[in-house]
Amino acid sequence: MSADVHQLAQMLHELDDQMVSCMKCGLCQAVCPVFAETMSEGDVARGKIALLENLAKEMIQDPQGVQKKLNMCLLCGSCAANCPSGVKVLDIFLKARVIVNTYMGLPAAKKAIFQGLLTKPALFNSVLDVASKFQGVFTKTANEVIGSSCSRIQAPVIGERHFMPLAKKPLRKLEAPRNSRPGKSGYRIAFFPGCLIDKVYPQIGQAVLKIMEHHEVGVYMPAGQACCGIPALASGDKNSFDKLVACNVDVFEKENFDYLLTACATCTATMHEIWPLMSGNLPQSMQDRIAALATKVMDVNQFLVDVLKVEAPVAGTGTKVTYHDPCHLKKSMKVSEQPRLLLKTNPRVEFVEMADADRCCGCGGSFNLEHYTLSKEIGTRKRNDIVASEAQVVATGCPACMLQISDMLSQHHDKVAVKHVVELYAETL
Amino acid sequence: MISATLLATFQKLLGKENVMDSEADRHAYSYDAAVLDAVVPELVLRPTNSEQLGRTVALCNENKLPMTVRGAGTNLSGGTIPTKEHGVVILTNGLNKILEINEQDLYAVVEPGVVTAKFAAEVAKRGLFYPPDPGSQAVSTLGGNVAENAGGLRGLKYGVTKDYVMGVNFWNAEGEYVKSGGKTVKCVTGLNIAQLMVGSEGTLGVYDQIILKLVPPPVASKAMLAEFDDINKASETVAAIIANKIVPCTLELLDNATIKYVDDFTKAGLPRDAAAILLIEVDGGHVALVEDDAVKVLDICKKNGARHVQTAKDAAEKNKLWEARRNALPALARARPTTVLEDATVPRSQIPAMIKAINDIGSKYRLQIGTFGHAGDGNLHPTILTDRRDKEEFTRVEHAIDEIFDIALQLGGTLSGEHGIGIAKAKWLEKETSKATIIFSRRLKKAVDPEYLLNPGKIIGG
Ligand SMILES: Cc1cc2nc3c(=O)[nH]c(=O)nc-3n(C[C@H](O)[C@H](O)[C@H](O)COP(=O)(O)OP(=O)(O)OC[C@H]3O[C@@H](n4cnc5c(N)ncnc54)[C@H](O)[C@@H]3O)c2cc1C
Ligand code: SF4
Ligand code: SF4
Numbered sequence: 001m002s003a004d005v006h007q008l009a010q011m012l013h014e015l016d017d018q019m020v021s022c023m024k025c026g027l028c029q030a031v032c033p034v035f036a037e038t039m040s041e042g043d044v045a046r047g048k049i050a051l052l053e054n055l056a057k058e059m060i061q062d063p064q065g066v067q068k069k070l071n072m073c074l075l076c077g078s079c080a081a082n083c084p085s086g087v088k089v090l091d092i093f094l095k096a097r098v099i100v101n102t103y104m105g106l107p108a109a110k111k112a113i114f115q116g117l118l119t120k121p122a123l124f125n126s127v128l129d130v131a132s133k134f135q136g137v138f139t140k141t142a143n144e145v146i147g148s149s150c151s152r153i154q155a156p157v158i159g160e161r162h163f164m165p166l167a168k169k170p171l172r173k174l175e176a177p178r179n180s181r182p183g184k185s186g187y188r189i190a191f192f193p194g195c196l197i198d199k200v201y202p203q204i205g206q207a208v209l210k211i212m213e214h215h216e217v218g219v220y221m222p223a224g225q226a227c228c229g230i231p232a233l234a235s236g237d238k239n240s241f242d243k244l245v246a247c248n249v250d251v252f253e254k255e256n257f258d259y260l261l262t263a264c265a266t267c268t269a270t271m272h273e274i275w276p277l278m279s280g281n282l283p284q285s286m287q288d289r290i291a292a293l294a295t296k297v298m299d300v301n302q303f304l305v306d307v308l309k310v311e312a313p314v315a316g317t318g319t320k321v322t323y324h325d326p327c328h329l330k331k332s333m334k335v336s337e338q339p340r341l342l343l344k345t346n347p348r349v350e351f352v353e354m355a356d357a358d359r360c361c362g363c364g365g366s367f368n369l370e371h372y373t374l375s376k377e378i379g380t381r382k383r384n385d386i387v388a389s390e391a392q393v394v395a396t397g398c399p400a401c402m403l404q405i406s407d408m409l410s411q412h413h414d415k416v417a418v419k420h421v422v423e424l425y426a427e428t429l
Numbered sequence: 430m431i432s433a434t435l436l437a438t439f440q441k442l443l444g445k446e447n448v449m450d451s452e453a454d455r456h457a458y459s460y461d462a463a464v465l466d467a468v469v470p471e472l473v474l475r476p477t478n479s480e481q482l483g484r485t486v487a488l489c490n491e492n493k494l495p496m497t498v499r500g501a502g503t504n505l506s507g508g509t510i511p512t513k514e515h516g517v518v519i520l521t522n523g524l525n526k527i528l529e530i531n532e533q534d535l536y537a538v539v540e541p542g543v544v545t546a547k548f549a550a551e552v553a554k555r556g557l558f559y560p561p562d563p564g565s566q567a568v569s570t571l572g573g574n575v576a577e578n579a580g581g582l583r584g585l586k587y588g589v590t591k592d593y594v595m596g597v598n599f600w601n602a603e604g605e606y607v608k609s610g611g612k613t614v615k616c617v618t619g620l621n622i623a624q625l626m627v628g629s630e631g632t633l634g635v636y637d638q639i640i641l642k643l644v645p646p647p648v649a650s651k652a653m654l655a656e657f658d659d660i661n662k663a664s665e666t667v668a669a670i671i672a673n674k675i676v677p678c679t680l681e682l683l684d685n686a687t688i689k690y691v692d693d694f695t696k697a698g699l700p701r702d703a704a705a706i707l708l709i710e711v712d713g714g715h716v717a718l719v720e721d722d723a724v725k726v727l728d729i730c731k732k733n734g735a736r737h738v739q740t741a742k743d744a745a746e747k748n749k750l751w752e753a754r755r756n757a758l759p760a761l762a763r764a765r766p767t768t769v770l771e772d773a774t775v776p777r778s779q780i781p782a783m784i785k786a787i788n789d790i791g792s793k794y795r796l797q798i799g800t801f802g803h804a805g806d807g808n809l810h811p812t813i814l815t816d817r818r819d820k821e822e823f824t825r826v827e828h829a830i831d832e833i834f835d836i837a838l839q840l841g842g843t844l845s846g847e848h849g850i851g852i853a854k855a856k857w858l859e860k861e862t863s864k865a866t867i868i869f870s871r872r873l874k875k876a877v878d879p880e881y882l883l884n885p886g887k888i889i890g891g
Contacts, residue, residue, distance in 0.1 A: 020766040020818060025462050026503040030546075030567040039475075039522045040449075041502070042457035050467070054456050059469075065453030085762040 004103075008063055011099045012056035015092050019056075022049045022087045028079035033360040033378045034072060042069045045079035045089045052096050067100050072371065074364030074378075075234060076327035090332075091277055094233060098278075101236020114232040114240040121226040121247065128166060128199055143410040145417050161372070162410035164200050164403055171202035175209060177223040179255065183216025185308065190220040190257040190296075192248070194267040195227050196399035204263050204399065207426035208300055214429040215308055220255045228267040233278065234365055242282065245275055249289050260296045261303055263422055265326035265398035266365070269333055272297040299329060301397055301421055305338035310425075312344035321349045321424065322391035324382065324405065325358035326398035339397050339421040346428045354389035356381075363404035376408070383408035386416060393417045395424055431472055431515065435492055439474060442484055447475040447523065458499060458518045462565075463507040463853050464769050464817060470497070470511040470518045477523035479540075479637050486635050487604025489517055490882055497884050498631045500542060500570030504577055505770055506851025508630045512885055519635070521572050528638065530555055535643045536595055536612050541572025541636045558646035560587035563847070564758065572636050578628035580847035585805030586678045586712075587644075589847065590627065596640035597626040602878040612640055630849055631884035633877055647712035650678065651723040652747040655735040656703040660684065662734035663705040664781045667804050669729045670709070671777075675722050679710040680805030681754050684784055687761065687799035687812075691753050694760035699753055700737070707735075707804060708754045710747075757801040758812075765797065765814035769826060773837035774846030777807040786836040787811045793832075794825040808846035834860075850888045858889065 028045040029035055041047040051066045060066060073093060080089040106114070117124045142148045148162040171193050182188040189212065193205040212219050226247040232240035248271075252260060262268045275294045279287045304310045321343055330336040336358070343351050362368070362378025382405060386394045394409075394416055396402060406418045431450075439448045449455065450472050459467035472494075476482040489496045495512035498519045502509050511518050521542035528538040532555055539548060545566040552559045562581035563569055569579065575597065580589040596610025610616060610623030626633060657663040667680060683691070683706050692699040700706070707730075711722040723740065730738045741747035762768045775783045784800055787809075791798040802809035811833055815826050834844055834857050844854050844861050859867050870889045874881070 016818075017766075020816070021763075023462070023464075023762055023768045024460055025565070026501055026568055027565065029501060039520075040454070040457070042453055047457040050460060051453055051456055054459075054467075060452055060456060062452050065451055069453055069457075084759040085768070086759070 005061065005063060006058060008099070008103045009056050009058045011103070012052060012096065014099070015052065015095055016056065018088050018092050019049050019053055021085050022046065023085050024050070025084060027084060028082065028089075031078040031082045033074060033076060033078065033362060034374065037374055037377045043072050045083070045087070048073065049087070049089075049092065052092070063100060063104065067104055070096055070100060074327070074360055074362065074367050076360040076364060077331040078327060078360060081331040094274065094278065097234065097236040098238045099236075102238065106235065106237055110235050110237070114235065114237045118227050118232060119240050119243045119247075121224065124227075125170070125172065128170070143413065145415045146406045146410045148406050148410040160411070162407045164406055166199055167202045169202065171198045171205040172223070174202050175206060175221070178219055178221050180218045180220075182218035185216045187259070187307065188218035188220065188257045189303070190222075190252055190255065190260045192225060192228075192252075192260060192262045192267060192271070193221075194262055194264040194399070196403070197264060201399050201402065201420070204420045204423060207420070207422045208261070208263050210426050210429065211304070211422060217308075218257075220257050222251045222254065224251050228270045230266060230270040230274065231365055233274065238278070241278065245279075245290060246286070249286075249293055252293055253289065257296070259298045259303055259307070260293060261298055261300050263300045263397070263420060264400070265299065265329035265333070266400050268297055268299045269328035273332060299333055299335050299338075299397065301329075301338040301342055302333070302335045304425070305341050310342065310345060312341050314347070316344065316347040316349045316351070318348040318350060319393055320352050320389075320391045321393045321395055322352050322354045322386060322389045323357060323421070324354070324361060324386070324394055324396040324401060326396055326401045327358075327360050329397045330358050335397075339395070342421050342425045343395055346424050348427075349424060352389050352391050354385045354391070356385055359385070361401045361404045361408075363400050365400065368404065375404070379404050379408040383412055383414070387412075387414055391416065393419055393424070395419050395421045397421055431492075431494070435488070436472075438488065439472070439485070442488070443474060443476055443481055447477065449473040449475070458502070458520075459511070461499075461502040461507060461509040462505050463510070463851065464767060465507045465510060465853060468510050468513055468516065470516040473518045473520065475520040475523045479524070482519070482524060482635065482637055483600045483604050483606065485519055485604075486600045486602070489519075490603050490880070493880060493882065495882050495885050496635070498572070498576075498635050500573030500576075501544070501565070501568045503565040503569050504573060504851060505772075505848040506845070506853040508577065508849055508851040508884070508887055510852060521570060524637075527551055530557070530643070531612070532557065534612060537641045537643055538612075539571050539639050539641065541570060541575075541639060543571050545569045545571055545574055552643055553646070556646070557643040559593065559641065559643055561590045561593060571639055571641070575627055575636060575639055576630050577849040578847070580803070580806075580808065582679050582681065582803065584803055584808065584847075585680055586676045591624065593642045594623055594627050594639065595642050597623045597636055598638040599626060599634035599636045601634050602880065602883050606637070607634060610640060628849070630851060630887045632874060632887050632889075633883060635883070645714070647678070648714055649716040649719040650710055650712035650747075651719050652679075652708065652710040652741045652750050653723065653726060653730070654739045654750045654753070655707045655709065655730040656700050656737040657705045657707070657734065658703060658736055659734065660704045660784055661781045663707050663804070664778070666707065666730055666733040666735060667777055667780070669733050670726055671805070673725060673729060675711065675725060677709050677726070677805065678712045679708060680803065681708040682706070682780070682802060682804035683708075683753060683757055684800040686788075686797075687757055687801045688753070690760040690764055690799050691756045694763060695752065695756050697752060703736075706753065708750060754801070757799075761799045761812045761814060765816055767815045767817040769813040769815065769830070770848075771811045771813070771830065771833060772802075772808060772846045772848045773811060773833050773842060773844065774806070774808040775837055775840045775842030777805065779840040779842065780804060780807060780809065782840055783809060783836065783842070787833060790829050790832045790836070794829045796822075796825060796829055798829075803846075806846070807842065852886055855886070855888060855890045
């Protein structure tokens with residue numbers, strides 16, 4: 001055992017108290033979307049925890065093998081939500097990724113993106129603005145109903161994907177920063193659109209702003225927001241993550257508001273749960289600032305139903321709409337009834353439930369980039385359930401899920417539109 | 430070391446992706462749900478059809494490699510922990526097809542890796558019923574269920590896995606095909622080898638196909654929850670229900686400690702001062718009959734001193750009554766880092782004596798123990814809550830387990846109602862049986878597996 005691996009093992013001891021609560025019952029095999037495809041114990045939570053434990057005990061010589069298994073994970077939290085022992089699986093995996101990936105070093109490409117681009121919001125935004133103007137040259141429209149594109153030429157990352165194009169104009173350019181007072185609702189929110197809504201789905205952001213205006217909710221939407229940080233953290237880059245969190249804390253602290261809303265399930269879960277979770281090594285004052293902001297973070301569906309008390313009057317008829325539960329909304333934030341209720345407010349919508357609505361779509365952020373074949377197998381199951389429901393529209397609460405579901409439906413030439421719940425709700429106002 | 434040639438032979442037979450020899454993969458198959466030390470196998474193999482399974486066994490035999498078959502790895506007795514030297518793990522999750530569900534003749538033929546709950550759901554879709562329902566059914570395999578003779582909540586009325594095994598076709602130690610039992614209700618052709626295979630924990634042969642009996646499902650059910658301030662009253666209630674010739678499909682008991690743990694966890698407002706609660710469910714082929722039974726059970730509960738009985742009016746209420754039982758393990762498991770789930774079983778009349786003894790042992794060794802289980806068949810799950818990293822405390826746990834077994838045997842019970850012997854309980858086997866029993870079993874083993882290659886060390890040691 002090299003001295004280095006000994007050091008890695010020492011660092012992993014930090015996770016001991018959390019890992020020991022895994023009783024190795026194996027029940028996570030029932031719900032892990034990756035395991036359902038690979039049937040390999042090293043891919044399920046029990047196996048990954050056992051590998052980390054053995055690495056910590058220095059019984060394993062090759063940390064790379066463990067790292068590979070650790071990255072073979074959607075971070076969907078299905079295992080944690082179903083675990084009889086209440087093991088905080090996501091906490092363990094995120095912290096382990098930071099420890100193991102820091103030890104092993106980040107791949108150069110990721111380093112360039114996270115450290116050179118993502119942590120510099122202004123630069124990141126302008127690069128993508130340029131990209132959006134040229135993307136038509138390389139891509140062609142694949143599916144009119146969904147609005148997806150595929151690659152005209154063989155591009156290394158795009159491959160066979162049917163991806164959503166970057167918006168012609170990001171939300172930032174369509175809607176000016178604002179800072180309005182509450183109207184008769186009495187509430188004031190801050191709005192965090194997040195990268196995907198800003199750059200790919202600005203219409204979702206516009207729907208949120210329209211809804212807030214309708215309900216007379218004051219909105220603080222500052223310029224200079226950064227990514228929530230999860231792509232960096234999931235790759236183990238804690239430094240970039242900390243920078244992004246700090247950047248957002250600076251921006252949002254400037255004003256007072258009741259809730260910090262997002263329409264992205266992944267951003268919500270990250271800011272609400274993972275920001276405080278990962279702040280332990282920061283100065284106490286920073287921890288307090290992060291905690292103060294994190295407690296205000298709320299999903300937009302939850303805000304509308306639980307706080308504004310929006311109600312669904314009667315069952316609608318017309319377009320059949322089904323709903324996909326984003327893992328980070330249902331399993332992390334325990335929000336699942338609210339979006340369904342919002343869909344039912346639309347009199348032109350007939351709500352239909354699909355089978356296994358809360359099964360992961362297989363996106364998992366960078367998992368999709370690194371394990372596309374597997375991601376597609378998992379996504380195809382979701383696609384099959386959507387199609388079987390006979391819905392014309394699939395609604396959900398996370399733009400990352402929307403990307404994945406659009407890709408799957410588009411590749412199968414399905415004429416099913418993919419929307420965010422707030423888009424359908426905004427239609428009724 | 431396994432030679433490169435042999436590795437190549439396995440790869441050719443099974444496909445590269447089904448021959449796992451990387452350190453990470455091997456470590457992921459070194460444990461199961463038992464609280465025991467892991468043993469890392471040298472090789473992990475995943476056959477995906479019957480012929481491959483047979484060839485895999487034959488090749489292991491030729492090369493003198495001890496094989497441990499693994500389903501979902503949820504057994505609680507170390508049955509899938511491989512052998513220390515050159516251990517090979519053979520996975521059955523690539524053999525997961527339901528080959529036939531026969532609605533006329535009420536049987537099904539399955540491969541060993543079919544997941545129990547998936548099978549039960551397929552059977553239910555056809556209007557039939559496969560009753561054995563171990564708590565792990567969402568992931569456990571039918572092969573694992575047969576090899577452990579798994580029980581479940583419905584044991585009292587519907588029996589356990591062995592009562593549904595009509596036939597087992599398996600590969601023997603040399604990789605030759607042995608057929609036993611069949612698809613007919615009556616079948617006396619040859620020795621009753623199928624039942625010998627039940628509960629054999631992979632020590633006598635490797636199942637390839639299992640023929641399972643199916644039954645018509647009940648059409649109605651009714652659930653009740655009864656509270657007692659004296660555990661003896663709960664036990665007398667159980668006896669009285671059965672004496673009245675009513676056999677509930679579920680008769681679950683939670684002791685006072687478990688009630689408190691569940692209430693701490695769910696905040697559902699359970700009766701924290703109750704000595705025990707019984708969850709009783711009656712079912713049957715006729716709505717009126719079930720209603721009748723439910724009224725009788727209610728009456729018996731009251732007569733035998735239940736201080737409060739709730740009856741579920743509909744499915745939603747029934748679901749709510751089940752809440753406490755469903756949360757028993759989750760609540761206990763969360764209380765401390767390590768959960769030792771035992772399954773000492775006594776004749777049902779001895780339940781109060783057994784629970785008292787368990788609680789005395791808990792105080793003697795200063796341990797937290799919650800007990801719940803299947804009151805109808807005396808199968809209790811004393812669950813010890815501990816931290817295996819605390820060596821001193823864990824030594825006390827081991828002493829406590831020894832004493833729990835001693836008491837169970839003194840009360841006319843058994844070491845294990847359903848979790849199997851594996852390596853965890855092998856050392857106690859002689860105490861419950863006799864020296865001659867062990868010798869007889871070893872001779873049997875030696876006759877069918879002379880090289881001791883089929884899951885050696887399990888059940889009968891050696
Ligand atoms: C949370 C939890 C709840 C549980 N509840 C119950 C319960 O209510 N009732 C109960 O009885 N048990 C229960 N168990 C124990 C366990 O789930 C059962 O013993 C189950 O039958 C094991 O199935 P498996 O597929 O996981 O088998 P494994 O653990 O993989 O294997 C068990 C044994 O079967 C052998 N085996 C597997 N496949 C074959 C084959 N094809 N040929 C020959 N041998 C084979 C293995 O070698 C091993 O010895 C529980 C376990 C847990 C973790
Ligand atoms: S379900 Fe939870 S306790 Fe059980 S093996 Fe998986 S992570 Fe561990
Ligand atoms: S987070 Fe999701 S993908 Fe990862 S181990 Fe858990 S269930 Fe599997």
